[in-house]
Amino acid sequence: MVEKLFYKSYWLGKYFGNRFEEVRLDDAGLVLTSTYQAPVIVAWSDVSSLVRHTPGIIFDTVVFESAGQRISVGWLHKSNAISLARLFTEQYYTHHSDCAAKALGKISSYLQKSGYLRTSHCRAIRDFVSTALLEIPSSSEALSLPNTSKDIFAQLKQWAELDAAMIDDIRARYVVEQKQCYQALFDRIESNPLTEKQREACIIDDDNNLVLAGAGTGKTSTMVGRVAYLLDSKQASGHEILMLAFGKKAALEMRDRVSEKLTDTSVSAWTFHVLGQMVISSVEGQKPAISPLATDEKLLNNQVNQWFSDLLEKPDYKESTLKYFEKHLFPEANPFDFNTQGEYFNYIRANEIRTLKGEDVTSFEGCLIANWLFAMGIEYKYQPSYLESNARTPDFKQYKPDFYLTEFGIYIDHLGIDREGNTAPYIDKESYHAGIQWTRQLHSQHATRLIETYHYEQREECLLSNLESKLASLRVVFEPLPADSVLHTLREFGAIDQFSVLLSSLLKRYRANCYMPGELERLADHLETTGQLKAAMDLLRPIIERYENLLASNNEIDFEDMIAKAIGYIEEGAFTSPWSYILVDEFQDISQPRARLVKALRDSRKGTSVFCVGDDWQAIYRFTGSDVGLTTGFESLFGPTQTTSLDKTFRFNNSINDVASQFVMQNPSQVKKQITTHNLVHSPAVSLVMKPITNNGILKHLIEILQNISGMARQGACVYLLARYHFRLLEADQLAQLKRSVPALKIEQHSFHASKGKEADYVVILGLDNTKNGFPSRKLIDPLLEVLLPTEEPYPDAEERRLFYVAMTRAKHRCYLLTDMNKTSDFVKELLADNYAIELNEFYTEASQLMAPEHECPSCKTGRLVKRKGPYGSFIACSNYPLCQHKKSTCPQCSADMETSGRFSVCLNHECGGWVPLCPQCGGDLKHREGRYGKFWGCSNYRSQEPSCNHKEQEITYS
Structure with missing residues (x-):
């Protein structure tokens, strides 16, 4: 019991309006007296604010609130005001400490019953504290409160502010206790005891839980352990648990393992489609019939092809189709977006870009022009030699215009420059413009007609219309082929059948995305492919209508309906989830609609916990709609999340792990993980095998590798041959x-x-080359499908890099990379350039393989210089020929490669010793010639007309 404390205002204050002249306070409250009115008694329970001390020049004032009224006591000496404010505050908190203690008691009781402290629990406690103690501000450490009261209010402050350290400590203590309590369970649930991280993942039970795994770290074991723990700890019964997998086989495996390990058959282990079907059946009262088009891809493709053929009989649809093919026959890529000319050539080759007449082309834009000329009935030759002269100089090769219109004698050159005259980054701007001026002068000299088209015209979508105007001004007569003739050509070319298959893919992808009305159109407005997308949607929409009408008339659904209708029923409240725990396997493979389905299930039942296991390093199914961003950005979709990393692999050794992990983490978007390995080795376990590979030569190299493996492996050891594509096996x-x-x-x-x-x-691993079907694959996804897929990552070859990680980490003991260094993969180049810890000397390597990195084409940067034969003998040319025209001479005596040494090209075959002098003026070869005045050395770039190199010498020796 605190005795009454007395404070009195200075006597002069009563003459200047001071309302209260005396203040007494004790455990019960305050008594304020005045000469002019009855005492005012204020109980501590009625005080609604802390006292506020306002200093004055001579006298101070204290103010507080009670029952909504402001009470002010003034004319206090400073010492009295300070003392009153401090004791007021201490008594205020002392009075409320019982209430605070009761609140903490309720919180403690709640924590004991609730198990793991979830984020939703923390928020509920914070709201409870805020409500129960709404009028009690945080206490100050300077107050003379009993230590017990200080502790009470300090804890309340932590809960009110959701102190992260306190919450982490509570959670950590809970996990330790549960580990000890269920140690026997975690030791026996799988064939090997669960790791510490696996046990933590099983116990941690926030509202949203993400378990990030590495290859071979025991994802399925963790899923089984989680279910076992929930059942054994009585946090859930079997019918409250739902396990989801992507494939039927994976779902059956989970179900079998749960049944085997736990003898509980009430746990649901389904695919997403089975889940969707169950939701639909529950709401509609009957199991929906599945359309045969959903289960037979060939049948669907045939049906779409039939619809497409029928629609092509309609004039409007036929015209729209032909307009589409005129502009969008191939996936377009901007040549300015590539770093090297070789990368652009890889795009041309990988996407098999050629004209309707079957011609190989060196650019996408050149293909557009060729196909337009064909459709307009204009005869042309593609890249013929200039007819008027043998136009070749020391600086410029034989002039080959892009097109020659045979009936009109008109040449067309397509120039790769933008509005400002800039070239692609791998083209020397000065040299390119010098070439343009030379060809213009050449046409002027021979009075030939030249039309120029420009890269920027295609970017501005006026390339073909401008070309038509330019040709019309030269009185070119257009005789457009009849629509049926063009269609016939497109059919012969295979374009119609290919587009029919594309329409089938677009149909499935469009429906699988579960678009809201107008969503696709809004998406298109933000994309460069808008024109193509809208044109394609005009062709696709009638297909979608026929497909959906067919489903409706047969009272059937497809797999896309299973997801879309289930989402709708759950979000509308027609279906309420019976599951309190939802576990998702291989979460890195999830798509937006499936993630939306999981979230809808969670939100339909209060207190549901989501537990997702995945490895963003193994996200390799973007082409099916999987979105790795849902894993790397998990919390932004589901909300506050506890993330656990499974950091120990039992499959491969530390050497394979070091190479594969370092390689995949070059992409900064990948989640950084430190994987440790159960198996340790002390030498490299990734071996680079460098061999010249021909169509029939690969078998010989594989036999050599496998015989080497057989010498070290146990009887019956398993070996995988892996490649990016099946046909490369x-x-x-x-x-x-x-x-x-x-x-x-x-x-x-x-x-x-x-x-x-x-x-x-x-x-x-096979197929590690930079050819058309090599690895990493540079084949572009059709722009239309690209729009309907998750946004592509900005890091180059991001998914191909993860594929390489997946391939390497299939090996337990050793991984072999078989490649021909003359055409090796960019990934192999990276491993070598960045000094990865790989074995280079396990097998004999020919000198030509070891020297291959030095033989990179200096022009396109991706090709290799290889020996070829022509009508005038052997020469060295780029492996990207005919796309890349770079070449150089071989030794005239033995045909071996040569290298520059001073002013000579010297044969690399030391047994030969051949040499060729170089022109000191232009760098060309000096040839031994004979003229009217005898023998001399003359430049190979000599021409009978200017410009020409006329350098010659009488005698040259090399030593």
């Missing part, structure tokens, strides 16, 4: 021969995608 007879050559090994072959989730003792 061995033919059946080759595989049979390989198996006969090494009977001690079990040999399988898979594509990179098909190998995911599998493992082998040894892996050999």
